Amino acid sequence: xxxxxxxxxEDGLPVGFQIMSAGLNVxxxxxxxxxxxxxxxxxxxxxxxxxxxxxxxxxLISQGMAPQGIAAITFTNKAAAEMRxxxxxxxxxxxxxxLICTFHSLGVRLLRDHGDALGLKEQFSIxxxxxxxxxxxxxxxxxxxxxxxxxxxxISSWKxxxxxxxxxxxxxxSEDERALAVLMQRYEERLAAYxxxxxxxxxxxxxxxxxxxxxxRQLWQSKLQHVLVDEYQDTNATxxxxxxxxxxxxxxxxxxxxxxxxxxGWRGATLDNLRKLPLDxxxxxxxxxxxxxRSTSAILRAANAVIASNPKLFEKTLFSELGEGEPVRxxxxxxxxxxxxxxxxxxxSLRSSSQHRAMKDFAILYRANHQARIFEQALRKxxxxxxxxxxxxxFERAEIKDLCAWLRLMANNNDDPAFLRAVTTPKRGIGxxxxxxxxxxxxxxxxxxxxxxxSHSISAAxxxxxxxxxxxxxxxxxxxxxxxRAIKGAEDAGAFLHQWLKDLGYERYLFDNEDNEKLAxxxxxxxxxxxxxxxxxxxxxxxxTAGITTTSPAKSLIDVVQSVALLSTLxxxxxxxxxxxxxxxHAAKGLEWPHVCLVGVNEGLLPFxxxxxxxxxxxxxxxxxxxxxxxxxxxITRAQRTLMVSWLKRRKKGREFINGKPSRFIEEMALxxxxxxxxxREKLKALRAQFAxxxxxxxxxxx
DNA sequence: TTTAACAAATTTTTT
DNA sequence: ATTTGTTAAA
Numbered sequence: 001x002x003x004x005x006x007x008x009x010e011d012g013l014p015v016g017f018q019i020m021s022a023g024l025n026v027x028x029x030x031x032x033x034x035x036x037x038x039x040x041x042x043x044x045x046x047x048x049x050x051x052x053x054x055x056x057x058x059x060l061i062s063q064g065m066a067p068q069g070i071a072a073i074t075f076t077n078k079a080a081a082e083m084r085x086x087x088x089x090x091x092x093x094x095x096x097x098x099l100i101c102t103f104h105s106l107g108v109r110l111l112r113d114h115g116d117a118l119g120l121k122e123q124f125s126i127x128x129x130x131x132x133x134x135x136x137x138x139x140x141x142x143x144x145x146x147x148x149x150x151x152x153x154x155i156s157s158w159k160x161x162x163x164x165x166x167x168x169x170x171x172x173x174s175e176d177e178r179a180l181a182v183l184m185q186r187y188e189e190r191l192a193a194y195x196x197x198x199x200x201x202x203x204x205x206x207x208x209x210x211x212x213x214x215x216x217r218q219l220w221q222s223k224l225q226h227v228l229v230d231e232y233q234d235t236n237a238t239x240x241x242x243x244x245x246x247x248x249x250x251x252x253x254x255x256x257x258x259x260x261x262x263x264x265g266w267r268g269a270t271l272d273n274l275r276k277l278p279l280d281x282x283x284x285x286x287x288x289x290x291x292x293x294r295s296t297s298a299i300l301r302a303a304n305a306v307i308a309s310n311p312k313l314f315e316k317t318l319f320s321e322l323g324e325g326e327p328v329r330x331x332x333x334x335x336x337x338x339x340x341x342x343x344x345x346x347x348x349s350l351r352s353s354s355q356h357r358a359m360k361d362f363a364i365l366y367r368a369n370h371q372a373r374i375f376e377q378a379l380r381k382x383x384x385x386x387x388x389x390x391x392x393x394x395f396e397r398a399e400i401k402d403l404c405a406w407l408r409l410m411a412n413n414n415d416d417p418a419f420l421r422a423v424t425t426p427k428r429g430i431g432x433x434x435x436x437x438x439x440x441x442x443x444x445x446x447x448x449x450x451x452x453x454x455s456h457s458i459s460a461a462x463x464x465x466x467x468x469x470x471x472x473x474x475x476x477x478x479x480x481x482x483x484x485r486a487i488k489g490a491e492d493a494g495a496f497l498h499q500w501l502k503d504l505g506y507e508r509y510l511f512d513n514e515d516n517e518k519l520a521x522x523x524x525x526x527x528x529x530x531x532x533x534x535x536x537x538x539x540x541x542x543x544x545t546a547g548i549t550t551t552s553p554a555k556s557l558i559d560v561v562q563s564v565a566l567l568s569t570l571x572x573x574x575x576x577x578x579x580x581x582x583x584x585x586h587a588a589k590g591l592e593w594p595h596v597c598l599v600g601v602n603e604g605l606l607p608f609x610x611x612x613x614x615x616x617x618x619x620x621x622x623x624x625x626x627x628x629x630x631x632x633x634x635x636i637t638r639a640q641r642t643l644m645v646s647w648l649k650r651r652k653k654g655r656e657f658i659n660g661k662p663s664r665f666i667e668e669m670a671l672x673x674x675x676x677x678x679x680x681r682e683k684l685k686a687l688r689a690q691f692a693x694x695x696x697x698x699x700x701x702x703x
Numbered sequence: 704t705t706t707a708a709c710a711a712a713t714t715t716t717t718t
Numbered sequence: 719a720t721t722t723g724t725t726a727a728a
Contacts, residue, residue, distance in 0.1 A: 075718070104718050129717085143723075146713090199718055266716065368715050373719085431705045466704085566718065586716045608715055631716080 024048075024055065031254070031287045032056045035063065035226065038251040039285040040277055042258060044318045045303070045637035046294025046592065049256050053228050054083060056254060057098060058090040060226055067097035069225030071246075074102055075234055077567060079590060083230070099224075103239055104566050107202035114209055114216050123412045123558070125196040126565035131417035132198050138439070139186045155184050159200035160236045160268030162207070164188070193448055195414045202566075203238045210245040221248035231590075232257030236268035244280070251281055259313040261634050263586060265627050274313060292318045292637075294592050296325025299643050302669040303636040309668050310626050328636075328671055331646040332662070336371075336600075339646050340378035343597045346644055347384060347580065350595055359385055363581040363593040365635050366600050367608060372582045375599070385579040389587050395567055399510065399523045400530050406504070407561040409477055414448035423473055426509035430473070434466035450474060493557055494535030501527070534560055585635045596639035598632075601647045603661040606632060632665040645669075 024032065028048060031041045032055045043049035053072060061067055072087075074080045080100050088095040101109070112122055127135075129152070136148050136155075158168050165185035172178040191197060197205060210217045227247050229235070232255035235243070247253045259274050278284050292300055300320045333339035343364055351357045364375050372388050379386045394400060405421035412418075423430055435449075441461040442452035452458060453474045459467060501507065507524055514520040537560045581593065600606065607628040616624070636643060648660040 077718090102718070145722075202718080263716075264718095267718080370714050427706075429705070433704055463704095584716065610715080 024051075025291055027287055027289050027291075028052050028055075031256075031289065032059050034254075034285050034287070035060060035252070037283050037285065038247075038277075038281040039254050039287060040232070040274075041254060041256040041287050041289060042314050042316055043256050043289045044258055044292060044316060045261060045634070046292040047289035047318070048293055049230075049258075049289065050079075050083060050086065052289070053230060053254070053256055054086045054090055056228065057087050057095075061091055061094060065225050067091075067094045068099070069223065070228070071099040071101075071106070071224050071226075072228040072230065073106060073243075074100075074230040076590075077102055077105075079230060080105075102566070103235075103242075104199065104202045105563065107206045107242075108563060108566070110206040110209060110220075111197070111202070114213070115205075117209060117213055117216065118205055119192070120197070120205070121195050121412070123195070123562070125194065125408050125412045125415040125418065126202070126562065127191075127196050127198050127417060128565050129199070131196075134417055134420070135190055136183070136187060139190060140183050151180055151183060154180055155187065156198075156200055157268055158184070159198075159204050160238060162204065162238045162241065190416075193414065193446065194416050195412050196417075200238075203236075203242060207238050207242045207245065210242070217245060217248075220246055221250070225252060227253040229253065229255045229257075231261075233259055233262040233271065233274055234264045234269045235273050236270060237273070240273045240276075251283075260307050260310070260630055261589065263589065263627060263631050263634060265623070271313060286314070288314070288316050290316055290318055292320045293322075294640050295320055295637060296322050296641060298325045298327050299636060299639050302328045302643070302671060303633055305670040306629060306636065306665055306668045307633045310629055326642045328669065329642075329644040330662075330666055330669075330671065331644060333646050333648050335648060335650050335657075336374045336652065337378075339599055339648060340374045342646060343375060343599060343644075344378045344382045344384065346597060347595075348382065350642070357594070359578045359580050360576070361594040362597075363583060363588065363591075363595070363638065364597045364599055365583055365585055365588050365638065366598075367585060367606050367631070369584055371600050375582055379580060379582075385577070386582055387577065387579050389581060389583045393567075394526075394530075395564055397523075397526060399527050402506070403501075403527065403530060404561055404564050406477075407557060409450075411558040411562060413450040413477070416442075416449050419449045422477070423470070426505055428473060429469050430466060434462060434470065437462045437466070438470065450477075493538035494531060497531040497534060497557070501531070585631050588638050589634050592638055592640055594639075594641045596635075596643050598635045598643065598645045600651075601632075601645050601663045601666060602651060603663050604653075605648075605651070606663045606665060629665060629668075632663070636669075 031052045084100045168181035172181050297320050347362050402425045405418040408415050408418040409422050442449045511520045647662040651660045
């Protein structure tokens, strides 16, 4: 492949450079080579963005930059893992020195190192969102899950905008907001008492830290020579502020993103960050990657047509040199079952046609998780292997959460959510009555539940019977021998875990509490798998817990479990299985497949519409639609060779059936009328139905 | 007071 | 269909 004109870099550059530059196009090379200031790389879908980032890391190193001085920040652990892997392929072991992690794990790192400046012990806990839900229910005295979710959501968005409870209180416009701000304050106090942080704090607190402590800020600014941010369009206000403080006035950073793929507005991401970048950094170099290496022209044309209805932040048009390809297919289905059958039929027919198509070449993409179910059934019936991504994560499983709660509690006795879970698994004669009493006592004395347990005045508050079992539990948790082994026992972590499970009687507990023998066995298997995974993590070979690479030789169980809240899948089990993928559109971002079925593309489903969103102001409605449109764009651009888009003529909504309308995005794809025809088999079926009906009409005597 | 059995409600997207 | 809240039994 010939190098682009004017940029032939052979002379005057370090050895190894030519290998690295091989195969990059002009704009990609520009993006890689611009290192002396801030740059924004607008990377269209499939334009080789990960390649640019990894090549840039390699380039910086080859220019003599210390690998430790480079940070690459992503949003998901998966993206971080892939980036580390691909960097390793370019620079070898040096990749381990580079900080390649998610925003959240970077936050963890900052807080573990410097959290004491904010009154946070090193052993703080990270709360998952259902821990948070539980705390808010307790603080707000409500059991209405839906309502509390709303509070949780509002508090989270305040935090994402960089507001704390006093800001919220000051700015509150209604009585409701004031009440919520007060609740938020109570929530903050609780977290402080529990020595715990939530997901949003993992960004907000490090930001606070860098704002307040100049010494720490200096430390990091001099440590980091270049920061690369992946999926920049997904950053929220606090993440942007954090980035600015990390890079300092030198502003050596590379933001890589695509405004057309911004689909996380609902969790605080804002395109303002993209808009503001050229204003905040006038010397910003903007580079566009417009050549797509993934999809055929037919697919890309549909994608461009859809996104054309959105206002443009930066003008850019993707093009492909992979040829026209198969036309995009649109399919109208009678109902969900029919749609699932059609998707299965499509997979089967493509597989039986000339080329050898693997199962892993296919993906079925949908808007919401619950849509997966019907496709699972159909695939199972057809004996097609599949995996569901973006469903329930391994660490969400009850049995895994049980174990994590135990370990968390050992690490941080003040972790009340962990306490509440551990104290009742297995059942030890302690019920909500006793726990409510303990909780009330703890709250009134501003203690965590564990502290309250051994407080001297506790016996007055709780009947002796319950207190006895509680304190026995407390002693077991703090069993010195166990703790010592958990904290240092790195090499025999596996053996320790098994011993501990036995002492706990966890296996018996699982089987006693589940009358379905098989299910209990599956759970137990999960537990064992989890233990193996933990043990491996503690082994100290190469460790990348929560996306942070550390070279420390051995880690304790406690260290490992503290980052589990950030993980969703057991990393390392990413074995390439030859199976069909079922995925939400959100979880599909960054991935690609030769053949994609985009299903349930209905008005109300793909531009998603909830009853609540109806009475939102006009402008907000429009922004919502734009984000849904980007979601459609993401879906279309996942496909390499063929794309089928289907919609439902009748669909279930809640309990009853309603008539379905094709999504407005289907029309926006501006396909040739000829391609929007129904599948030939579909026609045949319709004909048959007509025939049958006519026959029955004839058979029946008129009236 | 605890636990197990039973009834009812509920679905956007996720670090 | 799964999961949460309520009620009844132990």
